[in-house]
Amino acid sequence: MKNNIQKSIILGQLIGKYLTHSESAKEKEVLDDWLNEIAENKELLHSIHSDKNLAQEYETMGLFNKDQALNRFKDRILLKSKTRALVRWKMAASILVLVGISSVLYFMPPNFFKTPPDFSTQHEETIRYTSFSTENGQSAKVVLPDSSIVWLNSGTTLSYPGGFSGQNRKVILSGQAFFQVTRHNNYPFLVHANDLIVTVRGTKFDVYAYPEEDETAIALESGKVELTHQKISSFSYAMNPGEKATLDLTDNTMNIDLIDVAVYSSWKDGKLIFRNSTMGNVVEKLKRWYDVDIEIVDSEVYNSIFTGTIRNESYEEIFRLIGIACHVNCKIVHNYEQEAKPHIIISKKQ
Known part of the structure; x- marks a missing residue:
């Protein structure tokens, strides 16, 4: 029986x-x-x-x-x-x-059933990948077959091979995700993000790897991870909790900062926390968070500093507050006829 x-x-x-x-x-x-x-x-x-x-x-x-x-x-x-x-x-x-x-699977985003790209071959067979994706303005929580939990930020795709189990724990990330990896001493968990490979066994960390940007960042909350480079064999760094490693993809240089990872990864809890962030950094995150187009017409506005916490506020309210806090003009343009995204134009006050 x-x-x-x-x-x-x-x-x-x-x-x-x-x-x-x-x-x-x-x-x-x-x-x-x-x-x-x-x-x-x-x-x-x-x-x-x-x-x-x-x-x-x-x-x-x-x-x-x-x-x-x-x-x-x-x-x-x-x-x-x-x-x-x-x-x-x-x-x-x-x-x-x-x-x-x-x-x-624990959570299935609406567009889960899509045909993923073929990333590689093994034993003369094409490996089939399962992909999870979020659109801008969306987020998702996924439980992998090994019980590891992954939170996906807006505009993110996570893929893993059909044979994801045992010693083959590998995922490919495009976008931003926070990982809570189930510990397994004998079988490491690998995250491929742009040219970086993050190797872990059981830990919590954030990976920022949007393909259209010039940097990839790893923030470690607990445990230890090792960073290696797919194209540079001598590249290796063992991270400690509280560190953020940022790789410049234009010249493969890396910078290490000490940060509050809970603040950095607050997006997974439904909020964005900015502390002395430049307007350029704020704008990139708000584009995906609200699924809007943002245009900064005066270059000096990029270096304006913003500090604040965004929870459930509408984008209209947020840009009104940004205008007051940063002394800039934020004009919202709607194109209802073409059903286009809202367009926000930010300029310096005269």
């Missing part, structure tokens, strides 16, 4: 990975063997996969309220089933799929 339960859980995990396109080549073989055992197996998987309404259930946060989701799942399967045996099969599968998907 125990072996049957264990086998059923493993099967549920395979189905969950199949539905989220994260199964490895070996896992696909196992699933194919199961599908070929009896006709009912294929009918079961086809029924689950072809139900568009059911697919939408996977793409909502309600899926992870397991009691409600399981009840919805059971109700739909009961309506679609015509024999008692098939009901029993599908009821069991509903539980297994929920268990399987829960082990793969």
Whole structure:
């Protein structure tokens, strides 16, 4: 009985990975063997996969309220089933799929099911990547298969290979994310961010790596991480808690600062904290935070200093306060006809 339960859980995990396109080549073989055992197996998987309404259930946060989701799942399967045996099969599968998907994914952003790029090959096979993305003005919390937690800031994409488990704990980041990595002494966790590789075993840290910017920054809250460079073999630095390492991508020079990481990473708690920040730095963050276009027309405004905390205020209120605090004019232009983003023009006061 125990072996049957264990086998059923493993099967549920395979189905969950199949539905989220994260199964490895070996896992696909196992699933194919199961599908070929009896006709009912294929009918079961086809029924689950072809139900568009059911697919939408996977793409909502309600899926992870397991009691409600399981009840919805059971109700739909009961309506679609015509024999008692098939009901029993599908009821069991509903539980297994929920268990399987829960082990793969905790939070699924709305645009999760997109085709990720092929990053590399291994053993002459193309590695399939699972990607999570947030648009500007959005944020997300993701739980990886190893139970590590990742918070994604606005305009960020996190990708990991379908075989993410055991010794292969590697992710690729474009944007900004805060990581809380589950400790495993034998299997390090690797973050590829632009040209930097962050190697950790169990720690909390922030990675800032937007592709359109000229710098990549790592801020370490606790534990230790090692930084290496994909193109420079001699590049290596072991960070300590409270440090922020900033790599200039134009000349590969690195600067180390002592910071309050909790303040630096406050975005994951739904707020932005600025302490003596230049307007240039503030503007870059607010563009993504509010999904607006910002134009600074006077160069000296870039060096204006702003200190403040942004929580749930509207962008109209924030730029009104910035205008007062920094003695600048902030003009908001709306183009409702073209449904364009709000455009904020910042200039010095005459």
